[in-house]
Amino acid sequence: MDAVTVLGNFKEQAKESALSDSTLMLNSADMSNNWRRVSLTADYLAKYYSYYFPYKEKALFTMSRSEAENTLSFVINELIENTAKYSNTSKKNVTIKLSLEEKNLFFHISNYIAHDTAQEFIDICKEIFENNTEELYIKKLEENAETGKGGSGLGYLTLINDYDIGLGFKFEKTQEKIIKVTVQAKMKYKEE
Amino acid sequence: MEIKGEDYHVHYNNAKNAIEFSGTLRLRDSAEYQNLSEMLQSVYNNASAALVLDFKNLLFLNSSGINTISKFIINARKSARVQIKILGNNEVSWQQKSLRNLQKLWSSVQIQID
Numbered sequence: 001m002d003a004v005t006v007l008g009n010f011k012e013q014a015k016e017s018a019l020s021d022s023t024l025m026l027n028s029a030d031m032s033n034n035w036r037r038v039s040l041t042a043d044y045l046a047k048y049y050s051y052y053f054p055y056k057e058k059a060l061f062t063m064s065r066s067e068a069e070n071t072l073s074f075v076i077n078e079l080i081e082n083t084a085k086y087s088n089t090s091k092k093n094v095t096i097k098l099s100l101e102e103k104n105l106f107f108h109i110s111n112y113i114a115h116d117t118a119q120e121f122i123d124i125c126k127e128i129f130e131n132n133t134e135e136l137y138i139k140k141l142e143e144n145a146e147t148g149k150g151g152s153g154l155g156y157l158t159l160i161n162d163y164d165i166g167l168g169f170k171f172e173k174t175q176e177k178i179i180k181v182t183v184q185a186k187m188k189y190k191e192e
Numbered sequence: 193m194e195i196k197g198e199d200y201h202v203h204y205n206n207a208k209n210a211i212e213f214s215g216t217l218r219l220r221d222s223a224e225y226q227n228l229s230e231m232l233q234s235v236y237n238n239a240s241a242a243l244v245l246d247f248k249n250l251l252f253l254n255s256s257g258i259n260t261i262s263k264f265i266i267n268a269r270k271s272a273r274v275q276i277k278i279l280g281n282n283e284v285s286w287q288q289k290s291l292r293n294l295q296k297l298w299s300s301v302q303i304q305i306d
Contacts, residue, residue, distance in 0.1 A: 036199070039218045039252075070251070070285040077218060078255055085220070138296055144259060145266035151222065155255035162289040 001118065003173050007125045010168025010184050013099065020100040028087035028094045028111055038080050045098060046073035052100060061191045075163060078155040079183055083111035089178045105189045110182040118171050118179035124153045125169050133160050164188065195227055202228060204235055210244035211235060218254040225260040232264045242275040253286055262297055269298035280305035
């Protein structure tokens with residue numbers, strides 16, 4: 001593996017362009033030990049950012065507040081679940097960053113994984129970006145029903161297909177010989 | 193027949209021949225969804241008329257849960273004992289965005305989202 005591997009649409013951000021920036025630092029073992037902490041975190045961040053969306057009557061160029069809360073919670077929950085499941089090194093730090101820009105809402109979720117896990121993760125990402133994601137989703141479900149395998153990546157495919165989320169992945173080697181993964185998810189905030 | 197957790201409730205309503213879901217269902221993985229899989233399969237295997245899956249009161253279902261439901265639909269398609277009818281709520285994002293995918297797995301699944 002290279003020192004840095006970037007897959008998908010990963011946009012490096014200019015900090016000053018954000019209307020709002022929030023960072024939450026958590027411990028993956030806490031979430032893994034009590035799984036409901038994942039959902040709680042997603043619900044909290046979703047509600048917090050939903051206040052940037054207007055009430056239904058005024059929601060002409062964006063989602064309404066209630067829809068945003070529901071949608072954000074689904075998206076953030078999927079992203080955090082993976083950090084709680086797969087942080088398999090002694091470094092348990094999980095960082096969740098949300099940046100609201102004029103037209104998009106960006107999520108950056110990072111955690112640390114073992115080298116082998118990173119390699120498998122990279123293969124899943126490549127499969128996603130090299131295929132038609134709608135067809136791949138159905139194919140994986142069929143495989144999963146048949147063999148119990150093939151379930152990996154379904155969460156990301158759901159975000160891409162059903163939520164129109166743009167995904168990018170960055171894998172960085174650290175000094176401890178483990179891999180820092182950052183998932184970037186981009187969600188439309190306002191229509192052009 | 194029912195399955196209950198701190199945040200969710202899944203219950204078989206005999207009179208309506210419906211499995212009714214409510215709350216937030218975000219279990220860790222397919223192993224934790226095993227009970228739900230077995231319940232769905234067992235109700236389906238004993239159904240004598242179209243089986244209803246009523247998701248209207250289920251605010252959240254994570255992708256592992258959607259995978260569990262999808263797997264059930266594929267298995268039901270294989271035996272095709274009775275039809276499946278799905279009820280959804282348009283105000284709930286995951287239902288509005290993802291329920292239609294179930295029809296891609298089995299075209300005779302009926303979906304009603306209000």
